[in-house]
Amino acid sequence: MQQIKTALLSYGMSGKVFHSPFLNLHSGFELIGAWERNRLKIQQDYPYAKSYSSLDRLLEDDIDLIIVNTPVNTHFEYTKKALLAGKHVLVEKAFTTNAVEAQELNVLAKARGLKLAVFQNRRWDSDFKTVKAVYNQGILGDIVEAEFHFDRYNPILSPKTHKETPNAGAGVLKDLGPHIIDQALHLFGFPQAVFADIRITREHSVVDDWIDITLYYSNFSARLKAGFFVREAIPSYVLHGKKGSFLKPRGDVQEDHLKAGLKPNTSHWGNEAKENEGILHTEKEGVVIREKVPTQSGNYYDFFDAMYHSIVYNKPEPVTAEEGIKVMRIIDAAILSNAEKKVVSL
Incomplete structure (x- = not known):
């Protein structure tokens, strides 16, 4: 089974509770690590995972999917950087701070042939x-x-x-x-x-x-x-x-x-x-x-399973960027x- 190398942009409550348990459960994902700014916690739960000191170091690594689970006002900046680095992106809600930002990210993802989904779990x-x-x-x-x-x-x-x-x-x-x-x-x-x-x-x-x-x-x-x-x-x-x-x-x-x-x-x-x-x-x-x-x-597993099929088999994202734009509108x-x-x- 093809594995999607995945990294989180934080390992607070959302990373620990909503994402990593399902990434660990699904055999199609490999949790590579997380960007951790202060306390290094991901290895307490997943000893094999890396803790990145910066976003740039994370983006330079061999990673397929970035999960943007940081504060909403950072979503546009971090998602854009991940897409420009050639990564698929799953971004938490709210997708961005406004519809104009959301539309720009959608255009960028489409132009680069990358998957961009919104975590409306x-x-x-x-x-x-x-x-x-x-x-x-x-x-x-x-x-x-x-x-x-x-x-x-x-x-x-x-x-x-x-x-x-x-x-x-x-x-x-x-x-x-x-x-x-x-x-x-x-x-x-x-x-x-x-x-x-x-x-x-x-x-x-x-x-x-x-x-x-x-x-x-x-x-x-x-x-x-x-x-x-x-x-x-x-x-x-x-x-x-x-x-x-x-x-x-x-x-x-x-x-x-x-x-x-x-x-x-x-x-x-x-x-x-x-x-x-x-x-x-x-x-x-x-x-x-x-x-x-x-x-x-x-079961949030079904979301991650659909995300896997989206990336590996080019199926639609479980919640598309277009749907995320509509919420922002x-x-x-x-x-x-x-x-x-x-x-x-x-």
Whole structure:
């Protein structure tokens, strides 16, 4: 099996939790190492891995794929350098700080025949996979309205200074926002217009931490919300159609299990608790039903497997740069809408 030599641009939480366990699990990837600026930690988990002292040294090495998992405001610079060095790139969300940057990277990757993908791993969450399956059945009828939430209760500012210091990549709009924006576009396509309300709600915060974005389609609207003052969560996914409704709480266990040190696998990974099953209330063959829907298993391994096939067999990226550009266009429109307090046509 051909192996893709892969390196990370940091080995903090994302490198340790979201990337390296799946690179290690998939036999098609070889984890070469990570760029580590201060503490050298990757060898504690992977003794064979290298720790690079600079980005230039990493890019000079025999590496096929670079994972850009650094702060958002560095994504454009580091991704461009990796592409210019002839490397395939997987970049975390938010893809860049704006759509113009994203488009430039896409053009560069295409010109050099390189793969460029965005790590929108939440498409492979158990809860969203279940929502997608119900929606695709058409059992709800024509959608009238949808609402996606990524809510938490955490009034304390993050100790990560890049998240709490004003910069082009900071704030919940470019942190949690890309997850639910991408999920909405993945289900419903690109909207006709956007309206957004973006606020600061935490004491002493200087970056946005609450968003309410409405995507307008021809026959319905989708509302996307995220914030840090939701102690009692409502369903994270709400779909209302002309035949019925589906409500699903957020319940994917992968992040918590990975943080706890559990190792992913391909057989029984990502199974939610039964109490988090969604409620389907609709009509089947003239009979009104209200029942629980078994939750599908989540597995980020499938993203990395698709990334492998993209590079080795020239298949489409699991989340393409074009899809990443669309998310950035929504974010750009949301910022403009909030500033001018108006609906922005796309």
